[in-house]
Amino acid sequence: MKGKIKINTERCKGCTFCVETCPFGVISIRKRFNKSGFFPAVAVHIEKCTGCAMCARMCPDIAIEVYRDDKPKSMHAARRKR
Ligand code: SF4
Numbered sequence: 001m002k003g004k005i006k007i008n009t010e011r012c013k014g015c016t017f018c019v020e021t022c023p024f025g026v027i028s029i030r031k032r033f034n035k036s037g038f039f040p041a042v043a044v045h046i047e048k049c050t051g052c053a054m055c056a057r058m059c060p061d062i063a064i065e066v067y068r069d070d071k072p073k074s075m076h077a078a079r080r081k082r
């Protein structure tokens with residue numbers, strides 16, 4: 001399963017909970033602040049995201065959306081699913 005996250009950087013307060021929670025180091029803190037003066041979280045290694053949604057669950061500001069791609073990646077995987 002492959003995942004993808006979308007972070008609303010204007011909603012983010014830079015608490016780093018999501019950075020510390022992600023088991024794959026997907027998220028980091030941006031060096032440029034947002035309109036509210038916080039250094040927001042950004043996805044820097046999105047290719048490692050599994051879609052586990054732990055980051056979104058930890059976020060106190062509901063700034064993270066998680067998407068999952070459950071589609072099989074090959075014909076072999078597609079056959080196994082039947
Ligand atoms: S969904 Fe999981 S793997 Fe993806 S960024 Fe969030 S905590 Fe990390």
Ligand code: SF4
Pocket residue numbers: 007011012013014015016017018019040041058059060061062063064
């Ligand atoms: S947990 Fe939410 S508010 Fe905190 S840094 Fe991550 S996205 Fe921003």
